[in-house]
Amino acid sequence: MGQKEGNITAVDILKARKVIHDSIVHTPLTHSKALSDISQAEVHLKWENLQKTGAYKPRGALYRMSKLTPEEKARGVITASAGNWALGVALGAKSLGVNATICVPANTPKVKIERCKALGAEVVLHGSYFDEAFAHCQTISKSSGRTFVSGTDDFDTFAGHGTVGYEILEDLPDVETIICPVGGGGLLTGISVWAKTVNPGIRVIGAQSTATNTMHECFKAGKLVDVPVPPTICEGLAGGITQLNLDLALKWFDDVVLVDESKLKEALLWVLKNERQVVEGSGVVGPAAILQNKVKFRPGEKVAVVISGGNIDLEILGIKV
Numbered sequence: 001m002g003q004k005e006g007n008i009t010a011v012d013i014l015k016a017r018k019v020i021h022d023s024i025v026h027t028p029l030t031h032s033k034a035l036s037d038i039s040q041a042e043v044h045l046k047w048e049n050l051q052k053t054g055a056y057k058p059r060g061a062l063y064r065m066s067k068l069t070p071e072e073k074a075r076g077v078i079t080a081s082a083g084n085w086a087l088g089v090a091l092g093a094k095s096l097g098v099n100a101t102i103c104v105p106a107n108t109p110k111v112k113i114e115r116c117k118a119l120g121a122e123v124v125l126h127g128s129y130f131d132e133a134f135a136h137c138q139t140i141s142k143s144s145g146r147t148f149v150s151g152t153d154d155f156d157t158f159a160g161h162g163t164v165g166y167e168i169l170e171d172l173p174d175v176e177t178i179i180c181p182v183g184g185g186g187l188l189t190g191i192s193v194w195a196k197t198v199n200p201g202i203r204v205i206g207a208q209s210t211a212t213n214t215m216h217e218c219f220k221a222g223k224l225v226d227v228p229v230p231p232t233i234c235e236g237l238a239g240g241i242t243q244l245n246l247d248l249a250l251k252w253f254d255d256v257v258l259v260d261e262s263k264l265k266e267a268l269l270w271v272l273k274n275e276r277q278v279v280e281g282s283g284v285v286g287p288a289a290i291l292q293n294k295v296k297f298r299p300g301e302k303v304a305v306v307i308s309g310g311n312i313d314l315e316i317l318g319i320k321v
Helices: 010-023 033-039 058-065 070-075 084-096 110-118 130-144 155-161 163-171 186-198 214-221 243-252 261-275 282-291
Strands: 029-031 042-047 077-080 100-104 122-125 177-181 203-209 255-259 302-307
Touching: 010 058, 010 155, 010 163, 010 186, 029 163, 033 042, 033 282, 042 163, 042 282, 058 084, 058 155, 077 084, 077 130, 084 100, 084 110, 100 110, 100 130, 110 122, 122 130, 155 163, 155 186, 163 186, 163 302, 177 186, 177 282, 186 203, 186 243, 203 214, 203 282, 214 243, 214 255, 255 261, 255 282, 261 282, 282 302
Parallel strands: 042 302, 077 100, 100 122, 177 203, 177 302, 203 255
Antiparallel strands: 029 042
């Protein structure tokens, strides 16, 4: 099951970087003149949509799976995902020669399912949202003996994701604010641990949409609360969180903001037009937070915004392929 005990430190992120450095892309961090003009800050975009599999997830998946024992590798692995974690695990399994089964909800974008299969993973569609796919995954894990690899509840996974923060600080050492999409919070936790270890004054802000606001509501309440998940184009940010996720968020995050789900297609098209990049709904919430004036900046403040992924069904944008 997920690794429930322990901690994550900057040392863990350094270890993860050493292990996965040659297997991942050091993605670009580019200045956005358009967002800088809008915000009066100095905004830079971290393009994890250009990572292998089109999202940041291989970082945590490769590091977590590097710790599999020979016996675990022989039995194979299983995970549950809304899509991008599935791709990360599928890539890691292929690179290690390990059999992988991925449980995904029925609303997972076709492009993610097809890419998982292309990487050799078995894909099982179950339920209408992540929590149902997750429960089914647990049942299969117990009956098959496959090792469950958690994308939301494992410190090794978080340490791998934290290498995004390492790269941001390497490329923009005097960054003052980091904005990042939040679902379960593993990515921003890893980034925060590195950033605040280097400079405790760095502000880290999570972003969600109004349709994927579980972490936002729990963060504001300071406790786990039940939050319904309506239809969303941010499927990667949808679903419940654990007490571990919330504890880490309360320890490391400065704030979690909400952007208007109804305006996200507009934000996707804005990024396509102004930055010439294809981004998925979950990945665009950071730029949307600036476009919708959800975060306040000082003039000239140095800001890094994480674009977490680009695996979108283009039909969402009205593009026939």
